[in-house]
Amino acid sequence: MTKLAFLGLGVMGYPMAGHLQAAGHDVCVYNRTAAKAEKWAGEHGGTHAATPREAAEGADFVMACVGNDDDLRGVCLGPDGAFAGMKAGATFVDHTTVSAKVTAELYAAAKAAGLNFVDAPISGGQAGAENGQLSIMCGGDQGAYDASEPVMNTYAKLCRRIGESGAGQMTKMCNQIAIAGLVQGLSEALHFADKAGLDGRAVVEVISQGAAGSWQMSNRYETMLDDKFEHGFAVDWMRKDLGICLSTADETGASLPVTALVDQFYKDVQNMGGGRWDTSSLFKRLNKLG
Structure with a gap:
């Protein structure tokens, strides 16, 4: 003990x-x-x-x-x-x-x-x-x-x-950078499927078994399609983390164009009142846009 x-x-x-x-x-x-x-x-x-x-x-x-x-x-x-x-x-x-x-x-x-x-x-x-x-x-x-x-x-x-010391935090930044792009990509895929008249669940069943598969896809596509976001990792916290990533990128000279763009998309979600929604709410933002 x-x-x-x-x-x-x-x-x-x-x-x-x-x-x-x-x-x-x-x-x-x-x-x-x-x-x-x-x-x-x-x-x-x-x-x-x-x-x-x-x-x-x-x-x-x-x-x-x-x-x-x-x-x-x-x-x-x-x-x-x-x-x-x-x-x-x-x-x-x-x-x-x-x-x-x-x-x-x-x-x-x-x-x-x-x-x-x-x-x-x-x-x-x-x-x-x-x-x-x-x-x-x-x-x-x-x-x-x-x-x-x-x-x-x-x-x-x-x-x-x-x-x-510090390597753990730098690695977590890599984690959040990777997630930002993945969630936006998944959101766009589901949004595209809906606009094309496809069954989103059937689409995911097929593409999740190939190169498009990810943890985000396996664990979030159902709640995204059901318009449920009152769970998971909050947008407010993700923006805090992405802010750290972008600030550190300025210091190190790293280029993070996708991360910077997705950070602004999460700002849109906050303006929709979704600061406490799960990060998968990028899908909801796309649906609001049309």
């Missing part, structure tokens, strides 16, 4: 922390909305704390899955932050999708405090978190990764170190 802390109980963090407790670890959780932390402890049998620092005290590993750069800084730094409560040699594992800039900042702060820091963004959505089938892409020191990998495997189907 390992003493752990988990900071952030959103749609991803809530079940991830649950897997850790179910695996026999001693888990203390923190959430900005305390009622959710209390609910989690009541359901899973762990404990909850009023601040990140209290949750992190005595923990061998502190896992976090929060919203953005500022949220991550908030749970790490300051007198009530996790770093202030962690014991020397403990490891902070960040599952949030954030910028490489804040990762570099917090990696340095952790090192200065005698702590380890692993950036470990995740992919697989809410279903992946609930089923313990996440893909985790990691950056950080080899030793810190090796120590934390068994803990992460509690909710992962694949966990891999890509390189030094």
Whole structure:
């Protein structure tokens, strides 16, 4: 049994922390909305704390899955932050999708405090978190990764170190760039099928078995055709992630024309009132356009 802390109980963090407790670890959780932390402890049998620092005290590993750069800084730094409560040699594992800039900042702060820091963004959505089938892409020191990998495997189907600190976040950017183009392509294919008078389900049954097949196609085409988008990974979060991709591309000199275009399409979805809709709602945007 390992003493752990988990900071952030959103749609991803809530079940991830649950897997850790179910695996026999001693888990203390923190959430900005305390009622959710209390609910989690009541359901899973762990404990909850009023601040990140209290949750992190005595923990061998502190896992976090929060919203953005500022949220991550908030749970790490300051007198009530996790770093202030962690014991020397403990490891902070960040599952949030954030910028490489804040990762570099917090990696340095952790090192200065005698702590380890692993950036470990995740992919697989809410279903992946609930089923313990996440893909985790990691950056950080080899030793810190090796120590934390068994803990992460509690909710992962694949966990891999890509390189030094920041490599995990850069890999997550690749993930979001690839998804953006895939979802737009799938949306256009289904929209085209509808305009051509074809049965979209029959079309997908055939093309999904060939080169056009993808996770997005297999897992989203039915809800797209049924006009159901109140689930999955929210457009608001996707725009946050694509903003990080585009900003980093400016710094590295990468060219992302399709990503930039799809980001604007997601802006259209937000203007339709779909900020909390699943990313597959690009299909709904096309249908609105005609």
